[in-house]
Amino acid sequence: GQNIDQPTEMTATEGAIVQINCTYQTSGFNGLFWYQQHAGEAPTFLSYNVLDGLEEKGRFSSFLSRSKGYSYLLLKELQMKDSASYLCAVTPRGGSTLGRLYFGRGTQLTVWP
Amino acid sequence: NAGVTQTPKFRVLKTGQSMTLLCAQDMNHEYMYWYRQDPGMGLRLIHYSVGEGTTAKGEVPDGYNVSRLKKQNFLLGLESAAPSQTSVYFCASSYSATSGSISYEQYFGPGTRLTVT
Numbered sequence: 461g462q463n464i465d466q467p468t469e470m471t472a473t474e475g476a477i478v479q480i481n482c483t484y485q486t487s488g489f490n491g492l493f494w495y496q497q498h499a500g501e502a503p504t505f506l507s508y509n510v511l512d513g514l515e516e517k518g519r520f521s522s523f524l525s526r527s528k529g530y531s532y533l534l535l536k537e538l539q540m541k542d543s544a545s546y547l548c549a550v551t552p553r554g555g556s557t558l559g560r561l562y563f564g565r566g567t568q569l570t571v572w573p
Numbered sequence: 574n575a576g577v578t579q580t581p582k583f584r585v586l587k588t589g590q591s592m593t594l595l596c597a598q599d600m601n602h603e604y605m606y607w608y609r610q611d612p613g614m615g616l617r618l619i620h621y622s623v624g625e626g627t628t629a630k631g632e633v634p635d636g637y638n639v640s641r642l643k644k645q646n647f648l649l650g651l652e653s654a655a656p657s658q659t660s661v662y663f664c665a666s667s668y669s670a671t672s673g674s675i676s677y678e679q680y681f682g683p684g685t686r687l688t689v690t
Contacts, residue, residue: 468613493678502663502681503616547616551677559604559623559668559677560631565615 462486464564466548471570472538480533480567482548493561494522494533495547503547506533535569543571575599577682579664585688586654594649594685596664604667605647606631606679607639609660616663622647654689661686 463485472478484492491510495503509515509524509531521534535542545566552560577598586592596605606621608631618631620639628639636658638650647666651658665679 491677502683504681505678508676508678560606560618560621561677561679563616565613 462550462552462562464548464550464562466546466564466567468565469568469570471572473572474538474540476538477534477536478538478569480535480546480548480569482531482533482564484529484531484548484550484564486529486550486552486562488553489526489529490551490553492522492524492531493547493549493551494531495549497545497547497566499544506546538571540571540573543569545569577664577666577680579662579682579685581685582683583686585690586651587690588655590654591650591652592654592687593651594662594664594687596647596649596666596682597645598647598666598680599645600666600680601644601669602666602680603644603669604677605641606665606667607637607647607649608663608665609633609658610663610684611660619649619662654687656689659687659689 466482493508494506497503507522514523519536524531545568547566548564549561580595607619608616610616617633619637622628622641625644640648662685664682667677667679
């Protein structure tokens, strides 16, 4: 089975840095995705980690530790438009579940001016 | 290149009515998925398909049926709608066998907001 846990809500102020954590327990693990979802819209891809370490992409970075079953999404220089839900999702290793994503319930981030 | 499209965008049904949601993708993806999203529940997989003519059950398949007669289309059917099926439905697709790289990033459609009264 899959168990993915992330905080329900977070708040931060414009210009700050925020870290959204995700822990997972899976029966087989291949990689971890982060998606962003604005209210009333579809999820959009942010990052994908397969190997341990930090992947940086502009203001957003994502970290993975496979041995600890842990990831975080780091958002720097927060802007009002970063207010959204951030979804952590794991993809299992091969077999009949190849290509499936298992999503956490999402972290609603509110950025205040 | 439209990506993933869904029709309709909104629909209101009465209990017991049936309907079909259509998903289409133009990225030559092998895999397609139907999710529902409810407040506080995240995205839950209803059914998915790993190729034309194949379908499989996800986490919450009861009350829904699917068909993938053409590679680019994935249909979700509700045979007898119930108020518990009021939700936002997202279709997604992933994995192109001809792209030269293995990526399971899922691309989502804009969603269908369904209300069952």
